[in-house]
Amino acid sequence: MSVFERVVRRGLFRIGRGDAEAAHEWTLRRLSALSERPVALAALRGRYAVAAPRTVFGVRFPNPVGLAAGMDKDGVALPAWPALGFGFVEVGTVTAHPQPGNPRPRLFRLPDSEAVINRMGFNNAGAAALAARLAALSRPLGVPLGISLGKSKVTALDDAVEDYRASYRALRGHGDYFAVNVSSPNTPGLRALQDREHLDALLATLVGEKPVLVKIAPDLTEPAIAELLEVCLARGAAGVIATNTTLSRDGLAPADRGRAGEAGGLSGRPLADRARQVVAFVHAETGGRLPIIGVGGIVDPDGAARMFDAGASLVQLYTGFIYRGPALPRAVARAAAGAALPASTG
Numbered sequence: 001m002s003v004f005e006r007v008v009r010r011g012l013f014r015i016g017r018g019d020a021e022a023a024h025e026w027t028l029r030r031l032s033a034l035s036e037r038p039v040a041l042a043a044l045r046g047r048y049a050v051a052a053p054r055t056v057f058g059v060r061f062p063n064p065v066g067l068a069a070g071m072d073k074d075g076v077a078l079p080a081w082p083a084l085g086f087g088f089v090e091v092g093t094v095t096a097h098p099q100p101g102n103p104r105p106r107l108f109r110l111p112d113s114e115a116v117i118n119r120m121g122f123n124n125a126g127a128a129a130l131a132a133r134l135a136a137l138s139r140p141l142g143v144p145l146g147i148s149l150g151k152s153k154v155t156a157l158d159d160a161v162e163d164y165r166a167s168y169r170a171l172r173g174h175g176d177y178f179a180v181n182v183s184s185p186n187t188p189g190l191r192a193l194q195d196r197e198h199l200d201a202l203l204a205t206l207v208g209e210k211p212v213l214v215k216i217a218p219d220l221t222e223p224a225i226a227e228l229l230e231v232c233l234a235r236g237a238a239g240v241i242a243t244n245t246t247l248s249r250d251g252l253a254p255a256d257r258g259r260a261g262e263a264g265g266l267s268g269r270p271l272a273d274r275a276r277q278v279v280a281f282v283h284a285e286t287g288g289r290l291p292i293i294g295v296g297g298i299v300d301p302d303g304a305a306r307m308f309d310a311g312a313s314l315v316q317l318y319t320g321f322i323y324r325g326p327a328l329p330r331a332v333a334r335a336a337a338g339a340a341l342p343a344s345t346g
């Protein structure tokens, strides 16, 4: 392991000792500082970047391994992610109104399970601030940028469409694709937007110039997913991101069960099987017509391979990156470089 990997991993590992969120912020600050140093970025790129290009929903990805939403919500460390080997980056979730999120503590580490419980509640600086930051980037990112949109807490569910539309308007010039996040468990009522009527109205408004993907919860039943997919296909969604965090607490190691009562969404290794099942279901149900970004519990190249086998065209990492460190995206991308493409990449 290089010195750099040790430093980043040490920062990531401080999560759980003391304030997990403080550790996350420390890491982001370091990566943000790194983003200002072109020479260091180039050195990292030389070490970590992997070419395994594929085109999905009309967008060309240098490799199929992305950073999942929520890690860099406000896009403060953007140039660092491709330098670490990520083939795309999803920023956000952002909301039309800036908001502080839930009170701390709201992020909990479950190390024996390689899992995290979070109830962040879409803390973010708002869509306009992200648009300004993206406009000020001094050079192109070099990898596709996804932007995840959510509903502001102050906005009533009935006004959700207008809220998403406001964010989309502010940001549409900046994203290569947009993710409609209707699956976070941490904004009251948000998941109701996965229902046919709400989702139909949302997609009718947003689908147009840029690819729009729908991010779904792993806790939906198969009939509910099937209904959602009908809406996605009818409204021309570009794909599905499966999955967000789960409300289930299955699969925790004994030492972590004391944390199981924390409210919020569980991510990481215990989510892997369920996330993969959802990907397989979406793939089968749509006959491969809707490209899938598979996310949930990928902690090593084998886990990613299983996600691709289930029908994912691209994958994303979050919790695995916290526990396994910055060598993970490269390892996964290298393994993917040799893998066959699923039928739905066109």
Ligand SMILES: Cc1cc2nc3c(=O)[nH]c(=O)nc-3n(C[C@H](O)[C@H](O)[C@H](O)COP(=O)(O)O)c2cc1C
Pocket (backbone or CB within 6 Å): 068, 069, 070, 071, 073, 092, 093, 107, 116, 118, 120, 122, 148, 181, 184, 215, 243, 244, 245, 266, 267, 268, 269, 271, 295, 296, 297, 298, 316, 317, 318, 319, 320
């Ligand atoms: C601390 C934290 C914050 C997250 N924030 C978001 C978010 O803002 N938007 C979103 O769509 N997903 C968010 N997620 C979910 C991840 O993008 C991902 O779907 C989930 O964690 C499963 O992947 P993983 O097991 O690799 O972490 C968050 C996850 C974590 C752990």
